[in-house]
Amino acid sequence: MSPDPSALAAAFGEAYQRAPEGVWHAPGRLNLIGEHTDYNDGFVLPFALDLGVSVAAARRDDGMLHLRSLQAADQGITVPVKGGSLDGWAAYPAGVAWLLHEHGAGGASLLIDSDLPAGAGLSSSAALECATALALCDLYGIEMDRRELALLAQRAENEHVGMPCGIMDQSASLLATDGHALMLDCRSGLTSQVPFAPADSGLTMLVVDTRATHTLTGGEYAQRRAECEEAARLLGVPALRDVKDLAAALAALADPVLRRRVQHVVTENHRVEAVVGLLRAGAVTELGSMLTASHLSLRDQFEISWPEADVAVEEALRAGARGGRMIGGGFGGSAIVLTATERVDEVRAAITGAYAARGWTPPTIFEANPAPGAHRVS
Ligand code: ADP
Ligand code: MG
Numbered sequence: 001m002s003p004d005p006s007a008l009a010a011a012f013g014e015a016y017q018r019a020p021e022g023v024w025h026a027p028g029r030l031n032l033i034g035e036h037t038d039y040n041d042g043f044v045l046p047f048a049l050d051l052g053v054s055v056a057a058a059r060r061d062d063g064m065l066h067l068r069s070l071q072a073a074d075q076g077i078t079v080p081v082k083g084g085s086l087d088g089w090a091a092y093p094a095g096v097a098w099l100l101h102e103h104g105a106g107g108a109s110l111l112i113d114s115d116l117p118a119g120a121g122l123s124s125s126a127a128l129e130c131a132t133a134l135a136l137c138d139l140y141g142i143e144m145d146r147r148e149l150a151l152l153a154q155r156a157e158n159e160h161v162g163m164p165c166g167i168m169d170q171s172a173s174l175l176a177t178d179g180h181a182l183m184l185d186c187r188s189g190l191t192s193q194v195p196f197a198p199a200d201s202g203l204t205m206l207v208v209d210t211r212a213t214h215t216l217t218g219g220e221y222a223q224r225r226a227e228c229e230e231a232a233r234l235l236g237v238p239a240l241r242d243v244k245d246l247a248a249a250l251a252a253l254a255d256p257v258l259r260r261r262v263q264h265v266v267t268e269n270h271r272v273e274a275v276v277g278l279l280r281a282g283a284v285t286e287l288g289s290m291l292t293a294s295h296l297s298l299r300d301q302f303e304i305s306w307p308e309a310d311v312a313v314e315e316a317l318r319a320g321a322r323g324g325r326m327i328g329g330g331f332g333g334s335a336i337v338l339t340a341t342e343r344v345d346e347v348r349a350a351i352t353g354a355y356a357a358r359g360w361t362p363p364t365i366f367e368a369n370p371a372p373g374a375h376r377v378s
Pocket of ligand 1: 053069071072088114120121125126128
């Protein structure tokens with residue numbers, strides 16, 4: 001269900017008056033569980049979505065990079081592949097190309113298309129970086145393993161976009177495989193594939209875009225990070241991941257706010273490990289209660305939930321869903337819900353009805369299916 005590659009190739013022909021040499025695709029991702037654990041050196045468990053960014057591309061011999069996107073309002077941007085600086089969307093693919101230039105990438109024309117909903121927390125930025133990276137590596141015969149490529153894409157976003165993101169999104173887009181979630185240890189960078197195919201157990205994962213925007217995310221996110229660092233410092237551990245005895249840690253902290261933050265991070269890491277255990281045991285149905293526990297912890301201990309997310313989870317549970325939780329940085333964005341496929345209609349109706357009753361903007365609800373990681377399409 002990614003953008004149609006032949007339509008994209010045709011659009012490339014119109015934009016650049018030549019055929020592309022190929023089309024590459026990189027998926028967005030959904031993090032099943034492990035929220036606000038990444039910067040605490042903990043665990044996350046994303047899977048690749050059947051939605052993502054596709055790139056049609058061809059080499060150029062003039063050392064220039066031509067970038068266009070079917071989702072961008074502008075007519076495209078031309079910059080030298082040897083380096084530079086840019087604002088706006090083109091900084092993501094250009095940043096990748098500039099870093100790959102050091103490994104042998106030359107000029108190229110790119111046309112980008114995407115079917116990822118914008119700003120729903122499904123990581124369109126990493127999908128854009130990873131599709132670009134794969135295209136340039138293939139076109140210029142650059143051999144780089146996918147872990148290294150994920151690090152390069154992350155560096156592009158850190159250095160050329162100025163976004164201090166972690167490694168989860170790029171890892172998920174490049175390393176996830178079909179029918180699996182990717183367990184990522186954010187300290188070591190080690191990953192393992194964990195079977196995850198909800199449809200095989202008669203289950204459906206829904207994404208509820210709550211349509212509430214992240215008005216507070218900037219400041220609140222930085223504040224949560226600072227609180228976690230402060231708690232780790234007071235506890236004398238390198239990161240909250242290293243807290244082994246939760247009760248002792250809570251007893252050692254005088255500040256109730258820091259106690260709540262620690263409670264979330266430590267239990268959330270355990271929930272990731274518990275979910276991995278359940279999935280390896282083939283008990284997909286049971287992970288619903290872990291999702292709900294994660295939501296309650298994010299709501300009550302980490303204090304980053306928002307009313308539309310709380311209502312989505314509560315109404316889903318009332319309609320018989322197995323579980324659900326808010327995802328992302330907090331204060332806006334999406335929630336996920338795991339439900340028996342036969343209950344999807346009731347769950348959707350319950351959430352939509354509850355929003356209507358409150359006079360809120362109707363939510364956008366869609367199915368999230370695990371899909372393969374980034375690959376060449378044609
Ligand atoms: P997320 O990664 O959660 O979707 P980000 O803010 O990290 O949100 O990245 C979104 C940005 O990525 C957009 O504002 C835009 O600059 C860029 N982007 C994503 N998809 C496209 C696309 N198809 N065309 C152009 N730019 C895109
Ligand atoms: Mg992003």
